[in-house]
Amino acid sequence: MKLMVVMGEYPPEEDERRRQAVLKCASPGTEIGFCVIKATFFRRSNSQVNSLSAGPLVAEVAQKAETDGYDALVPFGTLDAGVELARNLVRIPIVGAGQSVLHLGAQLSSRLGVIAYEDKSIPFMRKQMHAWRVADSVVAIRGIGIPLPESTKSRGAMRERFIKVARDLIDNHDAEIIVPMGVTMVPVQYSPQEFEEELGVPVMDALKTSIQTAEMMVRMGLTHSTKTYPPATTK
The missing domain is CATH 3.40.50.12500 (Rossmann fold)
Incomplete structure (x- = not known):
């Protein structure tokens, strides 16, 4: 099982601290990939601005992750940045912490x-x-x-x-x-x-819940409904 975790930009030591926390949450045998987006969660103190501005970046990563064979995607943190948008664009589970x-x-x-x-x-x-x-x-x-x-x-x-x-x-x-x-x-x-x-x-x-919820969805073969999140089609 392969999960993609999307992170914002952090100073190197803070980035490593968070990556290690993610890895501790995963079950044995789960492969974790990381992608860093150009977002400022660590510098801009406004939750709504951070979430909304990062949304399209997370959705873009989700599309690439699906193409690259990842089974699910989790944005790091409880803002759930890009979750709603990404669910309209991919079929792999997108899990918000x-x-x-x-x-x-x-x-x-x-x-x-x-x-x-x-x-x-x-x-x-x-x-x-x-x-x-x-x-x-x-x-x-x-x-x-x-x-x-x-x-x-x-x-x-x-x-x-x-x-x-x-x-x-x-x-x-x-x-x-x-x-x-x-x-x-x-x-x-x-x-x-x-x-x-x-x-x-x-x-x-919340971090462990999001990682293990993603694992559970993959094991059970579950993802979001296309009735709730109609696929975006290009005419």
Whole structure:
């Protein structure tokens, strides 16, 4: 099985950190390919702009990946950049980390507490959650106030704020599961198990969910419906 993971541009050490996290999520025997697009996820702090501007680039990679024999494609991160567009252009599964982790979380509990990097990302997250029909399962969304580019140098502060925000979601909003909508928080910087031990509730891993959802779809021979995503035809 061959999966293509589409990544934005990161500094070399940050890029390698994320690639290693992806490889740890894959099952034995799954081959992971990486493609880097000219996108600025690590520099531009606007989730909606990042997602919309990267969409056509992800879709272009999806078409090439299908031609090159890849079985599925996963855009890195929970913005799900290009997922909707790519599904209209290819027949291999296109799996978004944000959509897949929230749907998995909704199977486990109807009270999800969501954590973002910054509050400015929350409006776009809400739009996505309504589109994915999971908004009713989300009790609250809170940011930790650490921009993505500062995640490594502020690693200690990230952990402290994550625990504080998660505890507030659990104690004051009755969240039963914590969903980090940012794969740099979990699993790139911290494992979900580390947070679970301190919080006493499950903590989701969006990156692992997306990779293993893609693997499951390939094994089951499933992909998106052409009724939902009519193929784009050229006249």
